[in-house]
Amino acid sequence: MxxxxxxxxxxxxxxxxxxxxxxxxxxxxxxxxxxxxxxxxxxxxxxxxxxxxxxxxxxxxxxxxxxxxxxxxxxxxxxxxxxxxxxxxxxxxxxxxxxxxxxxxxxxxxxxxxxxxxxxxxxxxxxxxxxxxxxxxxxxxxxxxxxxxxxxxxxxxxxxxxxxxxxxxxxxxxxxxxxxxxxxxxxxxxxxxxxxxxxxxxxxxNIFQEITKGWQTIHENSTIKTLTLFLVVSNSLLSLAYAIAPGLLSVFGIDATDFSFVLILPLGIGMIAGNLILSKLGKKYRKIFFIQKGLIIIGAVLLILAFIPKSNHLNSLTHKRMNFEKKLGISLPLSLLFSFLGIGGVLTFIPATTAFQENLPEEVRGRTQSTNQLLTYITSTILAFFSGSISDLLGFFPLLLVLSILSLTSGLLSKKILIKAGVLQN
CATH class of the missing domain: 1.20.1250.20 (MFS general substrate transporter like domains)
Structure with a gap:
């Protein structure tokens, strides 16, 4: 059909x-x-x-x-x-x-x-x-x-x-x-x-008044506010993946030219896989189930990425930068991790987006969605700026560790947070 x-x-x-x-x-x-x-x-x-x-x-x-x-x-x-x-x-x-x-x-x-x-x-x-x-x-x-x-x-x-x-x-x-x-x-x-x-x-x-209606809807509606937070976080983490990809690959001794092959391509494939998972299981489980699992997957991947460069065995393999096919022992696990990052992102983003749309009043839908998009851009901007600074000064470990802890904590508490906000009660 x-x-x-x-x-x-x-x-x-x-x-x-x-x-x-x-x-x-x-x-x-x-x-x-x-x-x-x-x-x-x-x-x-x-x-x-x-x-x-x-x-x-x-x-x-x-x-x-x-x-x-x-x-x-x-x-x-x-x-x-x-x-x-x-x-x-x-x-x-x-x-x-x-x-x-x-x-x-x-x-x-x-x-x-x-x-x-x-x-x-x-x-x-x-x-x-x-x-x-x-x-x-x-x-x-x-x-x-x-x-x-x-x-x-x-x-x-x-x-x-x-x-x-x-x-x-x-x-x-x-x-x-x-x-x-x-x-x-x-x-x-x-x-x-x-x-x-x-x-x-x-x-x-009346342009200013019309624009502020989106902000008012988010501010006054706890359900919309909570879902906006989840959407902004998931989108911003995806933007972070773009920001750190070339530098992260260099840490692992792989030529930055191959960052699309090793990181971004698997990320996209993971997003498609996540979409297929939702199409198969979307009616079987509640949205809150996918949001929770998605955040936990993201947190777990970031945690692994944070600790991999600490491995002494890996350090011996990353002394010289090469193309990805010459370092399959490193590039394949990295690709697998980024594919799971894509899956986690979609499992979080799409159910949260659907719930967001379902809870939006029709008369302010467009303006509220624009406001949500604006908040995503602002958060992505701040995250990209500080991630670049921190990575150059301290390396990727502290950045990835903090983000993984935040993501894992959000995932573990997401059910309680969403239900308390009146989201996904049916």
């Missing part, structure tokens, strides 16, 4: 083109993201510099997430998607010639992320405009699946292109993918009612 519904949905040319646009641009986004992380680490050999780069991604998102949301309500989303795609593609292509200067990379990262924020909000908001209401859940599931799959594809291609063609090859490829994605959108008819000029003026006059 599910396959039949999926096949019917994919027969819709409108949805298929939008999905292809999503796939192309998400692969491109991860290509650029991972490529710049790798470039900055190899340029500076500093985890703190990688953290600064991630700040350049997160801060624009935090600033523009609400503006992008309002823009997608005031301007036709098809125009926003095409324009942001073309701007994004041009910026990435230009950056491919300017990757030798750290601050130049940071500047372009800011501009690229601003363009992406407008694109992301417009495309996700367009799904209900082209998909019937009874197929909306399936459409969103397919979009989420393409996100994880694109992460896997992007991480694999970054290391492949960087290692065997050129360090800037991922940027060329990403630029082309995004430009081609704009072609798909040009073929889509998005039915959207754009507010008239007088109505837009009234909405803009």
């Amino acid at each position: 599910q396959r039949q519904k999926t096949a019917e949905l994919l027969k819709s040319q409108q949805f298929l083109f939008l999905l292809l646009e999503q796939i192309f641009t998400q692969v491109a986004y991860h290509l650029v993201n991972f490529s710049l992380i790798l470039s900055v680490f190899k340029l500076t050999n500093s985890n703190f510099s990688v953290a600064i780069l991630l700040l350049c991604f997160y801060l624009p998102s935090a600033i523009f997430v609400t503006i992008a949301g309002l823009t997608s309500d005031f301007v036709h989303r098809k125009k926003i998607i095409i324009l942001s795609n073309l701007v994004w593609s041009t910026l990435v292509f230009t950056l491919s010639f300017l990757t030798k200067q750290f601050w130049t990379i940071c500047l372009f990262a800011v501009l690229i992320q601003i363009a992406d924020e407008f694109f992301f909000n417009a495309i996700t908001s367009s799904i209900p405009n082209i998909v019937p209401k009874d197929q909306l859940l399936l459409a969103n599931s397919l979009f989420n699946l393409t996100f994880y799959s694109s992460m896997v594809a992007g991480s694999f291609l970054v290391s492949l292109l960087s290692r065997f063609i050129s360090p800037v090859a991922p940027l060329y490829f990403a630029s082309g993918l995004t430009a081609f994605g704009a072609f798909f959108v040009s073929k889509i008819k998005i039915k959207q009612v754009v507010p008239s000029a007088p109505k837009r003026k009234i909405l803009l006059q």
